[in-house]
Amino acid sequence: MNLRAYQGDTTKKQALLARLRVLAEQESLATRPLFWDGTGGSIVCSALHGDELDRWESELGLPKWLALCVDGIANWMLDPRAGLAAGIGLLEAVPVGEDVSLVGNHFLIHLLDDPTDGLSSVCSHAEQVQLIKRIVSLHRRCAEGGKVTRTDWVDVRKAATALRDQAAPDSVDDAVNGAIEAATWDPLISRTAVSDTEYQWVLAMSEAAYRNSQSKKDDPVRLVLGQLYAKAKAEGCEKPIDVLALLAQQRPDLSKVVKASTAFIREQPGIAWRRLEQLLLQQLRGRSWN
Amino acid sequence: MSKHIDAITDATLDSEVIEAGGAVLVDFWAEWCGPCKALGPVLDDIADDYLGTVRICKINADENKVSAERFSVRGLPTMILFVDGVERERITGLVSKTRLAAALDAHTEV
Numbered sequence: 001m002n003l004r005a006y007q008g009d010t011t012k013k014q015a016l017l018a019r020l021r022v023l024a025e026q027e028s029l030a031t032r033p034l035f036w037d038g039t040g041g042s043i044v045c046s047a048l049h050g051d052e053l054d055r056w057e058s059e060l061g062l063p064k065w066l067a068l069c070v071d072g073i074a075n076w077m078l079d080p081r082a083g084l085a086a087g088i089g090l091l092e093a094v095p096v097g098e099d100v101s102l103v104g105n106h107f108l109i110h111l112l113d114d115p116t117d118g119l120s121s122v123c124s125h126a127e128q129v130q131l132i133k134r135i136v137s138l139h140r141r142c143a144e145g146g147k148v149t150r151t152d153w154v155d156v157r158k159a160a161t162a163l164r165d166q167a168a169p170d171s172v173d174d175a176v177n178g179a180i181e182a183a184t185w186d187p188l189i190s191r192t193a194v195s196d197t198e199y200q201w202v203l204a205m206s207e208a209a210y211r212n213s214q215s216k217k218d219d220p221v222r223l224v225l226g227q228l229y230a231k232a233k234a235e236g237c238e239k240p241i242d243v244l245a246l247l248a249q250q251r252p253d254l255s256k257v258v259k260a261s262t263a264f265i266r267e268q269p270g271i272a273w274r275r276l277e278q279l280l281l282q283q284l285r286g287r288s289w290n
Numbered sequence: 291m292s293k294h295i296d297a298i299t300d301a302t303l304d305s306e307v308i309e310a311g312g313a314v315l316v317d318f319w320a321e322w323c324g325p326c327k328a329l330g331p332v333l334d335d336i337a338d339d340y341l342g343t344v345r346i347c348k349i350n351a352d353e354n355k356v357s358a359e360r361f362s363v364r365g366l367p368t369m370i371l372f373v374d375g376v377e378r379e380r381i382t383g384l385v386s387k388t389r390l391a392a393a394l395d396a397h398t399e400v
Contacts, residue, residue, distance in 0.1 A: 032327045034334070051291075068331055075328060161392045182386040192335045196386045199328075 068195035104187030206268035
């Protein structure tokens with residue numbers, strides 16, 4: 001099906017954006033994805049005044065995967081106001097009259113294999129990179145109008161879940177493989193493919209950034225924490241041992257490192273979501289996918 | 291919520307799931323649970339994809355404590371796959387569609 005964003009009507013787009021911004025200003029938009037209570041709800045459902053996603057395509061000329069991304073980013077950004085603004089911003093970025101259906105495939109290719117932003121940049125095994133190439137080739141074929149069968153997708157999905165099952169739980173590989181496996185659907189057939197991959201990509205990139213920072217400075221801290229714990233225990237401490245409090249008293253220099261590390265971990269998902277928002281905006285505004 | 295997802299309660303779980311036969315995925319959720327809400331669109335998508343193969347049901351764990359206790363639900367969201375009334379798979383937390391589909395395929399593919 002060929003879509004035409006906002007049915008080629010600039011006034012329709014402007015009226016929609018204006019209405020959504022008023023609702024955001026009145027704090028009448030929900031961040032819960034695809035939520036509608038009959039009178040109000042999420043960005044997408046407020047745009048439709050209902051929750052029938054078929055009308056997202058027929059009345060607004062937008063692909064369903066984009067609906068999930070709009071409400072998804074509103075839900076996942078830590079600051080709800082920023083999240084809602086980001087969701088509305090995605091709708092603003094769609095050029096009137098364009099069919100942005102295939103942007104979903106192009107965007108997944110970017111998240112998988114871009115030298116800077118792609119999962120391939122944080123892979124540790126050749127097997128992961130090879131699988132990414134396989135998935136990218138399917139998305140590329142979809143984007144070029146080529147034939148990709150259900151079996152093609154099932155095969156890469158099986159390979160991806162098998163690869164993830166091999167990774168140690170809560171490792172960077174586990175997070176990266178989780179994002180790779182989420183991208184094994186054609187967004188035009190599976191509407192959650194892009195939003196699911198976005199969420200997993202944020203987890204993977206945050207985890208990779210954190211582990212990368214930790215590998216250099218974590219060991220001395222862990223060593224000292226272990227020593228402080230052992231010493232407190234040897235001295236007969238009967239209360240639960242708060243090693244971080246002991247660290248702050250006895251090694252304020254290392255305590256600062258731990259606090260900085262904690263702050264670093266907390267800010268990674270926010271950084272990743274903002275990066276992701278920028279990447280999708282670029283893709284939606286761009287013309288390279290035509 | 292997808293029209294292909296059924297809301298069930300303590301009173302209807304047996305007839306809708308245990309005695310109904312076939313594959314039924316039951317999602318235990320709650321209003322206050324953020325990951326449960328985020329999982330909603332994924333379950334909607336799954337419900338459409340697996341129509342005729344796996345029935346998807348949702349049960350509010352706060353309002354249906356008997357079922358939550360009966361199936362030892364300790365965290366939300368918890369999804370339990372029943373095949374012919376027997377628990378075959380349990381998935382907790384927010385998972386991707388791929389993970390969910392893999393679990394369903396493992397118990398429904400011929």
